[in-house]
Amino acid sequence: MTTRVVIVDDHAIFRTGLKADLDPADIAVVGEAGDVDSAIRIIHELEPEVVLLDVHLPGGKGGGGAEVAASCQDLAPEVRFLAISVSDAAEDVVSVIRAGARGYVTKTISGAEVSAAVQRVAGGDAVFSPRLAGFVLDAFGTADVAVRDEELDLLSARELEVMRLIARGYTYREAAKDLFISVRTIETHVSNVLRKLQLSNRHELTRWAGERGLL
Incomplete structure (x- = not known):
């Protein structure tokens, strides 16, 4: 074919x-x-x-x-x-x-x-x-990349989408509009992402994503 x-x-x-x-x-x-x-x-x-x-x-x-x-x-x-x-x-x-x-x-x-x-x-x-x-x-x-793979595997496909947008500087409202979901849902996803990756805030999230070439 x-x-x-x-x-x-x-x-x-x-x-x-x-x-x-x-x-x-x-x-x-x-x-x-x-x-x-x-x-x-x-x-x-x-x-x-x-x-x-x-x-x-x-x-x-x-x-x-x-x-x-x-x-x-x-x-x-x-x-x-x-x-x-x-x-x-x-x-x-x-x-x-x-x-x-x-x-x-x-x-x-x-x-x-x-x-x-x-x-x-x-x-x-x-x-x-x-x-x-x-x-x-x-x-x-490499061990370094293997660890990164394990961390990424913790996130669902939707959480990965939200993580990328927030790490790139989107506001919650902008991310919600881009993904056609509610601001409250974005807040929930961000909370889950930070918890799974053991990060404290969006600034740490941006650094984490940048180090992995995800921005």
């Missing part, structure tokens, strides 16, 4: 070239976006099997590709994200994988390799460029 794909990159020329390089026999590009806000909207409208996602994007709250992936987790696991970037920086890889991406490849790979990666991600596999594989294993295998 043909895999439906949305390409998210802020360079139109790259999107055009990538679309031409993907195998048309197995992949159908059903949409494109060049910034965070339009990407979130289009992904929710089209619900593709795979999103090819650049890490550095304009718009939104400044979170780039990680923000897009995190904002579309309500569509998981039907929609899967494959990051594709010129960057192989540790903070970029870790942030987008933590946000929900299933893989990370660099823009140096060929069209055939991207096509194969799309199919593997669509099938549920995790895919990384060979030059990043060792780094990813090292990064997620």
Whole structure:
């Protein structure tokens, strides 16, 4: 079956070239976006099997590709994200994988390799460029990251959404409006997050989230 794909990159020329390089026999590009806000909207409208996602994007709250992936987790696991970037920086890889991406490849790979990666991600596999594989294993295998994973696992999906907004400086009212829930519900979630993470206030929460690349 043909895999439906949305390409998210802020360079139109790259999107055009990538679309031409993907195998048309197995992949159908059903949409494109060049910034965070339009990407979130289009992904929710089209619900593709795979999103090819650049890490550095304009718009939104400044979170780039990680923000897009995190904002579309309500569509998981039907929609899967494959990051594709010129960057192989540790903070970029870790942030987008933590946000929900299933893989990370660099823009140096060929069209055939991207096509194969799309199919593997669509099938549920995790895919990384060979030059990043060792780094990813090292990064997620450290004791420090293991502890962070355990802490994140304490939070529900909704608590994670609320935590990100509050840590980014949203007021309770702004967070409630953004998530379409009541201020009282936001207060309850924040109280639960602080208790689970053993933090005292939103300033500590902002520092905690920043250290983990979650902002």
